[in-house]
Amino acid sequence: MELAYHGHSGFSLSVGGKAYYKELFEPLMPGCRLVPFNDLPAIRAIASKRTAAILLEPVQGEGGIHVATDAYLQGLRTLCDELGIILIFDEIQTGFGRTGKIWFSEHSGVVPDIMCLAKSIGGGVCPNGAIVYRDTEQLAGxxxxxxxxxxxxGGGNDISCQVSSKVIDVLLERKLWENAEMMGTRLKEGLTRIMENNASIIKEIRGKGLMIGIEYTQEFMGVLMADCLSNSGIFAAYSGNAPQVMRFMLPLTVTETQVDEFLNRFKKAVSIQRLYLFFLLPLSKIPIVRKWLNEDDILIPVNVLLRKFGM
Amino acid sequence: MTTMPAYKAIQKGAMTKELISEARSLFSQGLVERLSAHGLDIVESHAKGAYLYDVDGNAYIDGYSGASTYNLGRKNTSAVEVLKQSARETDHGNFVLISEEKATLASRLADFISGDLSCSLFTVVRGEAMDAACKLARGYTGKTELISVDGGWYGETGFSMGLSDRGDKKQFGTLIPGQTIVEFNNIDAAQKSINHDTAAFILEPVQAENHCRKADEKYLRELKLLCEHFGTLLIFDETQTGFGRTGHKFAKDYYGVEPDILVFGEAVTAGVFPMTGLVFTPEVKTFFDAHPLIHLCTFGGHDVGCRVACHMLDQYDAKRPWEQTQKTGKRLMDDLRSLLQDKPEVLDSVSGMGLLVSMRFKDRDVAKDFCVAARNNGLFVVQGAVAKESVVLRPPLTITENEIDQLTDIVKIVMKKI
Incomplete structure (x- = not known):
């Protein structure tokens, strides 16, 4: 998919959607093609009986928190069934309760043929990763x-397997996806209120459960906000593949008080950002300046300069 | 000092049978059959030093060491303590951030590894480390071609699989273009293939999975000159040869040839924590100066793993296992070579370096039978992944001379059965 992010080794990079990660290392695997996300006709137009797999993150994380619609996933399932294509969900970021269900695929009821798991499977303690696949003759055979x-x-090493088993126990015992759903809603509502008062900065709040993306009105704001947030005591990353989008992936154990504290700090960061923008917004109306601001190489020194003036 | 378990033929017990039968439905019937056929139907319960114990209490000499990773012995006591303490104090950290752990390990490695390889990048599995090395070479040189040699094995990810000598790789479709494989130890072949568009020449100084075939000293020296001439980076994969395995800290130290990038394996944590990586020269690092965060890895540079690795580097420095490995390796090699006369119709040759030793049999079936008989007599060994007619012996480097003798005695018993 365009804007997709699956990792940095050979196969994963080849199906990635960001030029920065790929272009200096080409040629990569031939036979990988990217189509726009959530666009069924686009994929229908190129899929054929020669297609081995369709691969996607049901919520594009690095790509800027784009949530696949139920209709899209159901459409993909039908397409794959028609043409004998393997449907692969990369649930590395969405899995283990993140989106308010244990797996994202539960929202739409679409079962993929292969699901990729990693990151949270290790509970932050041990590296681990896995694929699970359907018990079909084609795959299991x-x-x-x-x-x-x-x-x-290193894959499936005994220590990591013990840790991962415990991760599953804790997830099930504490039903953490339910908390993700509740806290996600609280966070989203709070952020939406902030957005309503700051329409010049925030364009959209989207996501599912505790996988939330904030899209700023301009690309350079992601980098600036990361800085403002860090000054307010929040560590946040803007999306690698879409810098105007910032992702918030709080731990699934987060409490109401913590979410409220987060919102307070976020509000504070937005007010610092407004100060920056007092200077930058008029400037960014000039196309060439806007282009410069959207380049990390230029924005970072500008940022450092602003800070020198006590901002 | 732990006492050495006495030799005892293995009794396949009820626990092993039960767990193996469970594996049929959880993993696959094929896996269970393959494991049994190759003498790998062992279900480990615990391990200590050079030994592992199955769930029924049988003892085996670990002649595999997790593919050359448990260099400092199974269940290294102080490593376990450091792991426990680190897990209490920290977690995997944040891969995009710098941490004290990452910085400390990077600087420890720069001291530990001789020469100019003072910069590092951390990854989790071997293939990923090799993929990162190939990307770094393409990125740094601005060239595309990657050349490797026959008989190599670098892992299972995209770039590494294409470079590996692996019969079934065609089933995965067209892999990374621009990868060429030339004859090992043949400088003319290297010369013919290297050109101004070659980003890197990649090889293992000792091909562990290919009957532990060694590079000739002259070959590597000439290869280095050739690479310098064409502005090609020389990449050594020392996953299995590093951290004392060959009787030298790294095989490159034996050869006196410095690569531009060196891939290291799980032996960096002595197998206690999954971690691999690459070290490279400051000159090559300039690529990352200009393109930061271009190769990311969630678990690479894991803070717990970095602490464990730092501790293991202390142990490597204190124990200098490569010195003992020269002696034990020679003892093992001499003993095994003496078997060549006994059964020349079955055993074809013995080769290797340090405690990376390979026995080559008449064909892959004999090698398979050897592994099964070894398993039944308390020795866990695995066939070479490239040369399947070979069986590789790579016990922990902490193995004592007495334990080496016990290993050789088992090999003698096994040789009578095949």
């Missing part, structure tokens, strides 16, 4: 005939 088709010395 292949693995059965090629049991060593993919080996990994």
């Amino acid at each position: 292949y693995v059965n005939r090629n049991p060593f088709f993919h080996t990994s010395s």
